[in-house]
Amino acid sequence: MDNNYCSSELGRIWVVWDPSVSVLVFSRTDQLMMCSIKIPNISQSIAVTFVYGRNTEAERRPLWEDISRLAASSPLCDSAWILAGDFNQIASLNEHYSIIQSNMSLRGLEDFQTCLTDNDLTDIPSRGLFYTWSNHQQDNPIIRKLDRVLANGEWFSAFPSATAVFDPPGDSDHAPCIIQIDNQPAVSKKCFKYFSFLATHPQFLSFISEAWRADIAVGSAMFSLGEHLKAARKACRVLNKQGFSNLQQRTKEALTTLEDIQFLMMTNPSPSLFREEHVARKKWDFFAVALESFYRQKSRIKWLKEGDANTRFFHRAVLAHHAKNLIKYLRREDGVRVENVDQIKGMMEAYYTHLLGSASVNVSPFSVDSIRSLHPFRCDQTLAEKISAIPTDEEIIQTIFSMPRNKAPGPDGFPAEFFWDAWEVVKESTLDARSGQWAFLSSSSLLGSSGYASEFR
Numbered sequence: 001m002d003n004n005y006c007s008s009e010l011g012r013i014w015v016v017w018d019p020s021v022s023v024l025v026f027s028r029t030d031q032l033m034m035c036s037i038k039i040p041n042i043s044q045s046i047a048v049t050f051v052y053g054r055n056t057e058a059e060r061r062p063l064w065e066d067i068s069r070l071a072a073s074s075p076l077c078d079s080a081w082i083l084a085g086d087f088n089q090i091a092s093l094n095e096h097y098s099i100i101q102s103n104m105s106l107r108g109l110e111d112f113q114t115c116l117t118d119n120d121l122t123d124i125p126s127r128g129l130f131y132t133w134s135n136h137q138q139d140n141p142i143i144r145k146l147d148r149v150l151a152n153g154e155w156f157s158a159f160p161s162a163t164a165v166f167d168p169p170g171d172s173d174h175a176p177c178i179i180q181i182d183n184q185p186a187v188s189k190k191c192f193k194y195f196s197f198l199a200t201h202p203q204f205l206s207f208i209s210e211a212w213r214a215d216i217a218v219g220s221a222m223f224s225l226g227e228h229l230k231a232a233r234k235a236c237r238v239l240n241k242q243g244f245s246n247l248q249q250r251t252k253e254a255l256t257t258l259e260d261i262q263f264l265m266m267t268n269p270s271p272s273l274f275r276e277e278h279v280a281r282k283k284w285d286f287f288a289v290a291l292e293s294f295y296r297q298k299s300r301i302k303w304l305k306e307g308d309a310n311t312r313f314f315h316r317a318v319l320a321h322h323a324k325n326l327i328k329y330l331r332r333e334d335g336v337r338v339e340n341v342d343q344i345k346g347m348m349e350a351y352y353t354h355l356l357g358s359a360s361v362n363v364s365p366f367s368v369d370s371i372r373s374l375h376p377f378r379c380d381q382t383l384a385e386k387i388s389a390i391p392t393d394e395e396i397i398q399t400i401f402s403m404p405r406n407k408a409p410g411p412d413g414f415p416a417e418f419f420w421d422a423w424e425v426v427k428e429s430t431l432d433a434r435s436g437q438w439a440f441l442s443s444s445s446l447l448g449s450s451g452y453a454s455e456f457r
Contacts, residue, residue, distance in 0.1 A: 001014065001015065001016045001017075002014075002015045002023065002025050002033070002035075003015065003033075004028040004029070004030065004032075004033050006028065007028050007029050007030045008030040012030065012031070012052045013028075013032070013033050013050050013052050013085075015033055015035060015050060017037075020040050021037060021038065021039055021040070022037070022038040023035055023036070023037050023038075024036045024037075027070075029062070029063075029066055030054075031051065031052060031053055031054060031060070031062070031063040031066070032049050032050065032051050032052070032063065032066060032067070032083075032085075033049070033050045034047075034048075034049050034070060035047075035048050035049070035050065036048075039181075042181065044080070044158065046080060046082070046181075047076055047079045047080065047081040047082070048081075048082055048083075048084065049067070049070065049081070049082070049083040049084070050083075050084060050085050051063070051083055051084065051085035051086065051087055052085055052086050052088075053085075053086060053087045053088035053089055053146075054088065055088060057105065057107055057108035057111065060087075060088065060089060060108065060111070060112075061111060063087075064111055064112065064114070064115040067083065067115055067119060067121075068115060068118060068119055071118075071119035071120070071121070071152070072119075078154065079154055080151075080152070080154045080155040080157070080158040080159065081151065081152045081154065081155055082124065082149055082150065082151045082152075082155055082179070083121065083149070083150040083151075084148075084149045084150075084164075084177065084179065085147065086133075086146055086147050086174060087112070087146060087147070087148060088146055089108050089109070089111075089112045089146065090109060090112075090144055090145055090146065091109065091112055091113060091116065091145075091148075092109070092113075093109070095130075095131070095144055095145035096142070096143075096144050096145075097131060097142070097143050097144070098140070098141065098142040098143075099140070099141060100140050102142065116150070119152070120152055120153055121150040121151065121152060122150065122151065123148055123149065123150060123151075123164075124149050124150070124151045124155070124156075124162055124163065124164055124179075125162075125163050125164070125326075126148075126149070126163060126164040126165070126166060127163055127164070127165045127166070127328060127329070128165050128166040128167055128175070129166040129167070129168065129175050130145060130166075131143040131144060131145050131175075132144070132145050132146055132147035132148075132166055132169075132174060132175040132177075133145070133146040133147065133173055133174050133175070134169065134173055135173070136173060146174070147166070147174055147175060147177055148164070149164040149177065149179055159181050159182070161182045161326055162179065162180060162181045162182065163179075163180050163326070163328055164177055164178070164179050164180075165177065165178045165179075165180060165328070165329075180328060191413060192233050192236070192237065192412075192413035193409055193413045194233075194236055194409065194413055194414050194415060194417065194418045195240075195293065195294055195297055196293050196297060196417045196421065197244065197247075197289070197290035197291075197293040197294055198236055198239055198240060198243075198244070198421075199417075199421035199422070200286065200289065200290055200293075201239055201243045201244075203239070203243075204239065204421070204422075205422065205424070205425060207235045207236075207238070207239045208232055208235055208236075208422045208425050208426070209425045210235065211228070211231040211232045211234065211235035212228050212231065212232065212425050212426065212429070214231045216228060216231065221429070221432040221433045222433040224429060224432075224433070225429050225430060225432075225433035226412070228426070228429055229412050229414060230412075232414075232418075232422070232426075233412070233413060233414075244290060247287065247290060247291050247294060248291060250287050251284070251287040251288055251290075251291045254280070254283050254284035254286075254287050254288075255284050255288075257280050257283075257284070258277070258280040258281055258283075258284045261273060261276050261277045261280050262277055265277050296406065297406055297417075327344060329344070330344050330347050330348070332347070391434070393431050396430075396431055396434045397431075400416065400419055400420075400430070401420060403416035404416075405417065
């Protein structure tokens with residue numbers, strides 16, 4: 001055990017650890033303790049700062065200064081580092097909730113945000129409670145997010161699936177936090193996802209066209225489209241392996257080659273070096289654009305403009321997005337938390353089997369009169385005909401090309417970008433499938449006469 005009694009009379013921070021864990025305290029103040037922790041089965045030591053912020057804005061300012069000093073110190077600036085504890089300060093207005101309106105000074109919030117921005121610190125993905133502190137007052141209840149786990153960029157690279165779990169506080173005013181670290185997360189089979197950079201390859205359309213002409217099983221237009229997409233998926237995998245494997249490394253190598261040629265060209269110019277520089281620049285630009293496109297699509301960032309090739313930012317956003325989507329645990333009906341992967345899979349399968357895969361004796365079809373009774377609105381003849389009409393090819397095309405970018409793909413792994421990029425190849429099959437789908441619905445094969453919009457006028 002260790003503490004900060006030497007810096008604070010009340011010993012505001014205690015660090016207690018299991019004998020199998022090695023802890024070395026480097027520095028301490030009245031508001032933080034800086035430690036290096038070596039945990040069994042974790043390949044590297046972890047830099048951890050335990051924090052307990054003071055109660056007032058003025059008293060917390062030295063804490064922000066100490067954090068900035070630590071962030072700039074060597075070797076911490078290049079190490080995986082987290083800061084965990086009670087910062088006694090919210091980072092945004094949505095981290096405060098009260099029934100009775102309260103006046104909050106924004107100065108402390110701004111000081112904290114400046115500290116986070118200047119030192120490249122962000123919250124690691126969390127589960128459980130959002131608010132972590134309560135004043136336990138019945139007449140004027142207030143809850144806030146005062147406790148958090150912050151990390152630098154190196155941490156996200158070293159432990160991309162680490163999460164902070166905030167559990168209910170019980171009789172305390174603060175929620176306890178457990179930091180879960182997976183040193184080597186389980187490797188699962190990767191699902192196919194189409195990335196737009198594939199379309200930059202000069203042979204992209206020929207690959208897709210060849211796949212589209214392959215023999216497929218006979219079926220409806222929609223079934224045929226699905227079979228074509230399966231063939232296109234294989235073609236995309238081959239193209240990615242041939243043209244873009246190890247994309248990050250190839251981009252780095254292309255830049256190194258370009259810089260080497262530029263050095264020679266600028267010191268001892270010759271016509272051949274100018275030609276080599278032109279070719280090397282085009283090669284690097286090709287891979288750099290592809291890499292930026294990859295990170296943009298993976299990170300799902302919408303507000304960046306073309307050319308914002310901040311790949312370090314993209315990489316970090318990708319890791320955060322991935323960690324946020326991980327299901328680390330589920331709670332059973334009795335409140336017990338389940339963390340075993342196989343048990344989680346079983347719980348999810350059982351839940352959806354009960355929800356979707358079993359018959360319910362309590363459900364009976366609605367009659368047209370019952371549906372009419374739900375709402376007084378009635379379609380006139382013109383509107384009913386428009387709703388029941390089969391979309392034209394022009395309407396289908398307009399809808400496809402107006403879909404937003406960087407949205408999650410469907411189960412087949414193809415987002416809207418694939419259809420845009422390969423439209424000259426996939427156009428006919430796509431339009432046939434969409435038109436055929438609407439024709440099938442309007443043929444009463446699936447819905448009886450009660451399915452028509454005109455029935456609800």
